[in-house]
Amino acid sequence: DIQMTQSPSTLSASVGDRVTITCRASQSISSWLAWYQQKPGKAPKLLIYMASSLESGVPSRFSGSGSGTEFTLTISSLQPDDFAIYYCQQYNSYSPLTFGGGTKVEIK
Amino acid sequence: EVQLVESGGGLVQPGGSLRLSCIASGFTFSSHWMSWVRQAPGKGLEWVANINQDGNEKYHVDSVRGRFTISRDNAKNSLYLQMNILRAEDTAIYYCARDGVAAGIYFDFWGQGALVTVAS
Numbered sequence: 001d002i003q004m005t006q007s008p009s010t011l012s013a014s015v016g017d018r019v020t021i022t023c024r025a026s027q028s029i030s031s032w033l034a035w036y037q038q039k040p041g042k043a044p045k046l047l048i049y050m051a052s053s054l055e056s057g058v059p060s061r062f063s064g065s066g067s068g069t070e071f072t073l074t075i076s077s078l079q080p081d082d083f084a085i086y087y088c089q090q091y092n093s094y095s096p097l098t099f100g101g102g103t104k105v106e107i108k
Numbered sequence: 109e110v111q112l113v114e115s116g117g118g119l120v121q122p123g124g125s126l127r128l129s130c131i132a133s134g135f136t137f138s139s140h141w142m143s144w145v146r147q148a149p150g151k152g153l154e155w156v157a158n159i160n161q162d163g164n165e166k167y168h169v170d171s172v173r174g175r176f177t178i179s180r181d182n183a184k185n186s187l188y189l190q191m192n193i194l195r196a197e198d199t200a201i202y203y204c205a206r207d208g209v210a211a212g213i214y215f216d217f218w219g220q221g222a223l224v225t226v227a228s
Binding site for chain 1: 143152153154155158167168169170203208210211212213214215216217218219220221
């Protein structure tokens with residue numbers, strides 16, 4: 001199975017900050033990576049697919065980069081609505097599809 | 109508007125069975141892979157199973173293989189998860205999720221989730 005490791009597990013930041021979350025795969029997954037945002041009591045929401053493609057309707061302050069085993073999600077200027085938990089997911093291997101452990105972005 | 113609505117969750121005793129359903133609308137259901145993803149209380153996301161457009165290709169995570177079965181009925185725009193021999197560690201919110209339109213299996217739409225609690 002491909003293991004996905006996110007860092008940090010918690011991130012404290014202020015509105016307006018530039019925020020970067022890292023996701024590392026235990027083996028190369030090319031660009032088969034997605035990022036999701038989840039708020040309390042809600043289903044996850046797709047932000048990025050294919051490592052760097054922005055999902056329709058997602059604000060342009062979100063961006064993704066990377067390939068192989070190391071990936072990043074960047075929020076260029078953190079907004080109040082962005083405080084949430086973020087997950088990466090690999091889909092290089094269909095079985096099993098695996099998620100990272102999550103990164104909680106909280107208010108500093 | 110794409111909608112996925114789960115039902116069938118509830119409280120069940122260890123060793124019991126439950127069947128989750130997900131009714132899809134707003135898109136051509138028969139054109140998409142579909143998945144179940146779960147989230148234990150306070151924990152992260154875990155993919156459980158997925159199924160191809162025709163229903164003849166299915167995958168299950170090791171921890172549920174032999175106990176859970178994913179299926180679909182394209183005529184009813186419905187996805188199912190039959191869960192047998194339930195264990196306490198199966199307690200979670202179960203989300204129905206649609207495969208995205210680009211290549212590969214990621215999830216562009218999710219249902220609101222169905223809570224399954226396994227306890228005596």
